[in-house]
Amino acid sequence: MSTSHAAHPDRLLPADPGTRDIARRLLAHVEDLPIISPHGHLDPAMFTADEPFPNPTALLISPDHYLTRVLHTAGVDLADLGVGGHEADPREAWRIFCAHWHLYAGTATGYWVEQEFEHVFQINPDRISADNADAIYDELTEILARPDFRPRALAEDFNLEVLATTDDPLDDLAHHKALAEDPTFTPRVLPTFRPDAYTKMYKPEFADNVTTLIEAAGDGQTGYQGYLAAMRNRRQYFLDHGATSSDHGTHNADTTPLSDAEAQRLLDKGMRGEATFEEALAFEANMTYRFAEMSQDDGLVMTLHPGVYRNHSTGAFQKFGADVGHDIPFQMEYTRSLQPMLSDFGENKDFHFVIFTIDETTFSREIAPLAGYYPSVYAGAPWWFIDEIDAMSRFRSYTTGTTGFSRYSGFIDDTRAYCSIPARHNTSRRVEAGYLARLVAEHRLTEDRAADIIVDLIDASPRRVFKL
Amino acid sequence: MSTSHAAHPDRLLPADPGTRDIARRLLAHVEDLPIISPHGHLDPAMFTADEPFPNPTALLISPDHYLTRVLHTAGVDLADLGVGGHEADPREAWRIFCAHWHLYAGTATGYWVEQEFEHVFQINPDRISADNADAIYDELTEILARPDFRPRALAEDFNLEVLATTDDPLDDLAHHKALAEDPTFTPRVLPTFRPDAYTKMYKPEFADNVTTLIEAAGDGQTGYQGYLAAMRNRRQYFLDHGATSSDHGTHNADTTPLSDAEAQRLLDKGMRGEATFEEALAFEANMTYRFAEMSQDDGLVMTLHPGVYRNHSTGAFQKFGADVGHDIPFQMEYTRSLQPMLSDFGENKDFHFVIFTIDETTFSREIAPLAGYYPSVYAGAPWWFIDEIDAMSRFRSYTTGTTGFSRYSGFIDDTRAYCSIPARHNTSRRVEAGYLARLVAEHRLTEDRAADIIVDLIDASPRRVFKL
Amino acid sequence: MSTSHAAHPDRLLPADPGTRDIARRLLAHVEDLPIISPHGHLDPAMFTADEPFPNPTALLISPDHYLTRVLHTAGVDLADLGVGGHEADPREAWRIFCAHWHLYAGTATGYWVEQEFEHVFQINPDRISADNADAIYDELTEILARPDFRPRALAEDFNLEVLATTDDPLDDLAHHKALAEDPTFTPRVLPTFRPDAYTKMYKPEFADNVTTLIEAAGDGQTGYQGYLAAMRNRRQYFLDHGATSSDHGTHNADTTPLSDAEAQRLLDKGMRGEATFEEALAFEANMTYRFAEMSQDDGLVMTLHPGVYRNHSTGAFQKFGADVGHDIPFQMEYTRSLQPMLSDFGENKDFHFVIFTIDETTFSREIAPLAGYYPSVYAGAPWWFIDEIDAMSRFRSYTTGTTGFSRYSGFIDDTRAYCSIPARHNTSRRVEAGYLARLVAEHRLTEDRAADIIVDLIDASPRRVFKL
Structure with missing residues (x-):
């Protein structure tokens, strides 16, 4: 049994003794609540196989x-x-x-x-x-x-209640189905519709992917209409298998819609591999708009996370492929970019739109003002490089004065590292306790209200925002 | 009588007991000082009518x-x-x-x-x-x-000494005149020259507004020369009625001047409703430069607050009009934008130019360096979305190391909510006390100096900067 | 003897008593370490003359x-x-x-x-x-x-071990040579290769400078090839005189290389004074790439500090010349700009590339992710406007969660003010002690680890990064 400093009950709590006492009491309300993870990158096969x-x-x-x-x-x-x-x-x-x-x-x-x-x-x-x-x-x-260290046993040990995966639109979701039907497995493992591989003309595999998609699910239609139909059909398939959200990793946040004719023209160029980068981005922006439009009908929560230069080191990409640590954020713009889409759909409170960013300068300037007006917009938890402890505190400080606590997505672990899930969620609970304790210590909140709020942030927010 | 947590004497002060003690003592120097509000949006008719x-x-x-x-x-x-x-x-x-x-x-x-x-x-x-x-x-x-809850009685209760309103250039300022001549009413209610409705070609009412302006005050001249003359005349009219500042809500901070011929050409296009958005912005930039030029002669303090996407939700604008909560900030640039104007007028210490921002990233990067060199430039108080408590603290932290305390505009409430004025000013006093207390606790200032500084910030700064 | 508040042993340390105690103990490990100053602007002649x-x-x-x-x-x-x-x-x-x-x-x-x-x-x-x-x-x-107040005596009093100057590529480095050969003078005074005056076509002196450079060191070659040869030769001359780094103050961070033919074409235009600003920037970007390329061979550490609008006030520049306080930062972009160069050279761990910024928004968004992946990239100490106390704390908070402590350049004083050197370095030591003390107080580090880290930051980091 360990007695390292990592076990200290006050870890991550504020150093000021009075504030720390409050934080301890607030943390006690949430430290043992189940884990709700509405976005991440685990493989559901891990749980069906349940191998060591x-x-x-x-x-x-x-x-x-x-x-x-x-x-x-x-x-x-x-x-x-x-x-x-x-x-x-x-x-x-x-x-x-x-x-x-x-x-x-x-x-x-x-x-x-x-x-x-x-x-x-x-x-x-x-x-x-x-x-x-x-x-x-x-x-x-x-x-x-x-x-007791196999995947399923750990899930129980972690007190995992909901875990969303991230899935290809053509995935048959067999593992999700098997888990849902298995009475011996308690956690809900939900798929998430992630169509990026079919919307980015600037990727070499685009044409093949789109061909396969339209053939598989386009209702016999071809071209852009077949493409849209296939997207709608596969979203429905995901909904039928428990999905509550779609996830979109775009280059920027542009949402300018195209006419059907223009979209068809760009799609044709993209299928021939002749689209410029600007044309590819215009098509991607149109699709962000179209996915929001589809959400009006089918109710899938929409999460957007633009702003990363993928595979920055060309040599490393050739040697190791994607997702190995050299995706580098760049400066983001949301206000103008989201205007076409939010102006059309943003006032619909049944539409849930979660904005993630890795550019923390956008929190106070753009995201909090948007989430503080539109009934559809939620400020996504700080994510990736900024789910770091100090950055999580800054997020609260940047947004709360404008949005309060009700426009928050709930914590998102976004992880591929299974065993880090409890630590990540616990970190978030401690940061929230510390932030709220400061507001109590500064007489900006009563401790009773803070206790209600921390339970809402940890437990109710993700359920509400992700329609769980 | 209430005993809510909102009455706690230590509200908003730092939680650390030693720092809080210092903050309490600093606050005591300014908590009861009169309110000086050099920019806001109240209607002066409220005070002439004085109705419940x-x-x-x-x-x-x-x-x-x-x-x-x-x-x-x-x-x-x-x-x-x-x-x-x-x-x-x-x-x-x-x-x-x-x-x-x-x-x-x-x-x-x-x-x-x-x-x-x-x-x-x-x-x-x-x-x-x-x-x-x-x-x-x-x-x-x-x-x-x-x-005792009518507007005038509240003004006394609030200890309101100066209150600036924001007014149309063609306003006859009759209410301001009446209040100034009324010996039973103590607060100074001053008009502010706000010409935005006459400089933005991208607004549908532009042509009608400009026609009216030139006819009313253009000295019989027409076109751009009549337009400039009318602006100069109405500024003088405002000065004659007690105004000390002009206020400019521009799209961006560009100050590139145009030749008279080019300005005339763009004005003609704007009057015919044919100007592109880029041309409209070029004309607006020219006018920002021209208003600064006029200030060299007439001495009006100039305040600039660019960087907001107005009426973001098209449907809501059609239903409710402007100023209902969906003006969303975007990223700002000041260094290059202000260069033409500051290079020509920035070295004049009798010219007072106050830069506001809602993009707090510009404080340490652009605004503090500008206000830390040019004798004319003052860092406007954090404003709108960022007059929030934590953001006000960040403002101090972002600017003070470069500018010290002498380049600050004084607190600006910018409000339409009359009864919030005391709370807003009191908030600012508490944030200043907390910030200065930290510098004292860190042995960066003596408490005596901090006491002088807080009185200067709250009382002398707005008088000095706004020439009150 | 003084007993001012400036002598307080706890100055700049955190106000919370528990954290302050830790900070005091951490500071004690480094307060008396020698000063290592790998970048600054003193004149080496000061030490050869050693006049009052x-x-x-x-x-x-x-x-x-x-x-x-x-x-x-x-x-x-x-x-x-x-x-x-x-x-x-x-x-x-x-x-x-x-x-x-x-x-x-x-x-x-x-x-x-x-x-x-x-x-x-x-x-x-x-x-x-x-x-x-x-x-x-x-x-x-x-x-x-x-x-005891002459330059050399003060150097001893300051406990100065290494001091780098910033020098013209054609400087004969006679003073550096004399100091290195003088057994009575202990500090290492090293030159730094700063070629800016030869890479900026938008400066009027460009053509004359380049002509002189090629004639002096171009191995008899002309044009772009002579220019590159001269740069390589002078770098070697600097290396032979103890230089370990080259310093580059560019307009932006662009590193797009040009073909030799295109570079020659632009150089020709620049020499005739006919290059547009865009062409001048393209040539400058190419040279940033080329200097990185040269570093692969000769091993000079490369420091880059873009993002400043030089001589903002035209009149003041005409009257007083450069470097008098109106260089104003603007918004920076590193992710896309550095990609061409880092993709080619960034994976080489023997290449040391230090990124400075005055736009602190880039720390968490771009610089920490770059320094947290590439073995060559180091996050430069906050510098110029942001070597201010609070900004130095923010730097730690923005970067450490992503990079830890090993990707830091070490403190840089960058000063022309000789007597401020001890104060600047001591400030940095106090800020580091305060930051680390907070991590210890929050149980994120043990105090033993923090003690190792602060010694590494103050002493080992600059030696390692600058190859001293």
Whole structure:
């Protein structure tokens, strides 16, 4: 059993003793509530198969680009960590990680890893070092072989109530169906409709993807009409399998609609691989508008997260593929970009539109004012680079004066790292407790109201916003 | 008499006990100083008529888009709140407000409302709820009928020394004249020259407005020369009626001047309704430059507040008109935009130019460096969405290291909500006390110096900057 | 001996008593470490000549635009302060400074001046006032005449270990050579290769500079090839004289390379004075790429600091020349701009590339993600307007969650004000101690780890990053 500093009951709470006392009491209202995760990147097959995790590296290192990019800054070759399908000796990768453990001090990832060690595996994270690498690897290997460390058992241990995955529109959702029908498995594992692979003409696989989509679900129609029909049909299929939201990772936030004729013209160019980048973005913007339009009918919650330069390092992309840590945010604009869509659909309170950003400058300037007027707009939790502890506090400070607490999406873990889920949600609960405690200490809220609010933020908000 | 948490003497002060003690002492130097409000949106006729406010809703809800937009996020129809001239049952609107009171927790507006209840009406704000809606409505109705709750009596109660209104260039300023000549009314109510309705070609009423202006005040000249003459004449008329400043709400901050010939050409297009948006902005930029040029001669302080997408929701604009809560900020640029004007006039220390922003990213990057060099440039108080408590603290932190305290405009309430004026000014005093207390606690200032500074910020700064 | 508040041992440390105790202990580990200054603007001739400073104004006021711009905001003519080579009575300038001393309250510059008075000159800064101006001037005059206040003696007193200057590529570096060969002088005074004067076609002196450069060092080649050869040769000359870095003050961060033919075409236009601003920027971007390319071979660390509108006030530039306080930052973009260069060279861990910014919005959005992936990229210390105390804290908060502490450049004083060097470095040490103490108080780090980290930040980081 561990007694590391990672187990301290006051971790992440404000240092001022009076404020900390309030924060402790507020945290107690929510620390044990079930986990609701309306957006993330786990594979549902993990739960249908329920097989033991193969080894510590495959579970904790290779798939987590938050973690591998830190090692990469120190000159570690991502191939040696098993990234991007490269073969690597898992024990050797583990040794590299342990030898570089000091680099994680102060990072969100380092904090989560400590929490996983402490609370999931009951290993004292203060032991992580080059010297202990093999011993810890062996201990973890033993732990992962135990039945109570298989995916389903962990889900129960994590108190996971809802977990949304992110899925291709043509996925048959067989795993989701199997889980929903399995009376021995309690958590709701819901699919999310993510059509990006079919809307980005600037990706080489676009034409093949669209051809397959229209053939599979276009109701026999061709071209843009077949394409729209296929999208509508597959959304319905997702709804029938429990989906409550669609997710859209666009380049920018533009939502300018095109006429059907213009959309058809661009689609034709895109299918021939002849669209310019500007034309591809115009088509993507039109589709963001069209997905919002579809939501008016079918009720899927819509989440948007633009503003990332994907695969910044060309050589690394060629060697390792996507999602390995060099997606770099850029400056975002929402006010003008969302105007066409919000002006048409924003006043509909049954339409739920969640804006995510990694450009935190947009919180006070654009997102809070939008979410503070439109009944449809919700401020998405700070996400990716800014689900870091200080940044989460800043989010509250940037938005609350304008929006209060009711326009918040609820916490989003957005993770590929299964064992980090409890730590991430717990972090959010502690940050909320600290922020609310400050408002109480500054006599801006009574502690009773703050207690109601923290329960609403953690439990009711995600259910309400994501129609769970 | 109320004993709500809103009456707590330490409200908004820092939680750390040592810092709070210093803040309390600093606050005591300024809490009872008179209110100087050099920019706002009240109607001076309120004071000449001095009639009782008709009902709580008409006073507190319908005209305050800060407050109604929060209800609108919850799906409330603005028509049911009497917004935009829509008829609404005032008691019913009041019930809606009370039933949604929990949404205001943590917002600046909620804080001001609590303070108004507590300190203006002596009603405990903790009582606000759906259940108490009718009772509070009746109490407020009774209070508003009392002679000591008429506009003039409240002005005295608020300790209002200076109040600037915002006025059309063709306003005859009869109310301002009457108030100035009335020996029974102490506060100075000053007009502000706001020519926006005559500079924006992209507004449908532009041509009619300009025609009227030139006919009324163009000295018999026509075209651009008549237009400039009319502006100069009306500025002088405002000066003769006590105005000390002109106010300019532009789209962006561009100040590129045009030749007279080019300005005439664009004006002609604008009068025919044929100007493109780009041409309209070029004309607006030229006029910002020209107003600065006029200030060199007539000495009017110039305030500029660009960067808002007005009437974002097209349908809502058609139904309710302007200023109902969906003006959304966008990203601003000042450095390049202001260069033509500041390069020509910025070195004149008798020219006072106040820059407002709602894009707080510009404070440390552009506004503080500009105000930290040019003798003419003052950093406008954080305003609109960012006159919120935490944002006001951030403003100090973003600017003070570069500008110190002498380049600050003084607090600006910018309000249409009369009864919120004391709360807003008191909020600012508390935020200043808290910020200065931290500098003292960190041994960056002596407490004696901090005491001098807070009096200067609250009392001397607005007088000095606005030439009062 | 002074006992001013500027001498308080807890200055700049957090106000919360528990956190302050931790900060004190952390500070003790680094407060007496030697000063490593890898980038600044002192003249090495100061140390070869080692003459007494002529008078207090020439030492402390005239060359420091941080300080003179504050006086300028109050309407002081920069000529009266001896700025830009204007003759001014030094005693009179000193009186002006003392009479305006209150304006510096809360500024970084004011804090540094207090520290200089307190710790370098042992004069109580609380005495600064119009009344004491002459007395202090006389005391300082006496002090500056003492042998222990000559440049070399002060360097020893400051515990200066490394000091980099910023030098023209054609500088013969004779002073650096003399200092390196002088066994009686301990500090390492290193040159820095700063080629800006030869890369900016939009400057009038460009053609003459380039002609001289190619003739001097182009290996007999002409045109673009001679130009590149001259750059390579001079870099080698700098390396041979101890340089470890090159410094690049560009307009923006663009790094798009040009073909040799296109570069030659633009160079020809630039030499004829016919290049447009866009063409000049394209050439500058190409050269940023080329300098990075040269670094792959010769190993010079590369620092980049774009994003400043130089000489904003045209009249002031004509009267006083450059670097007198009206260089104003503008909004920066790094993600797209650096992609061409980082995609080609960013994965090379032996290439050290330090990004500076004055646009602090880029820290969490762009710089931390870049420095958190690329082994070559380091986040430059907050610099110029944002080496202010609160801004330095924000830098830590914006970056650490993503990058940890290992991607930091080490503190950069970037100063022309010799006597401010100890105060600036001490400020940084106090800010780091305060930030780390908060992480310890929030149980995010153990105090032992924090102690290791602060020593690494202050001492090891600049040595490692700048290859000292």
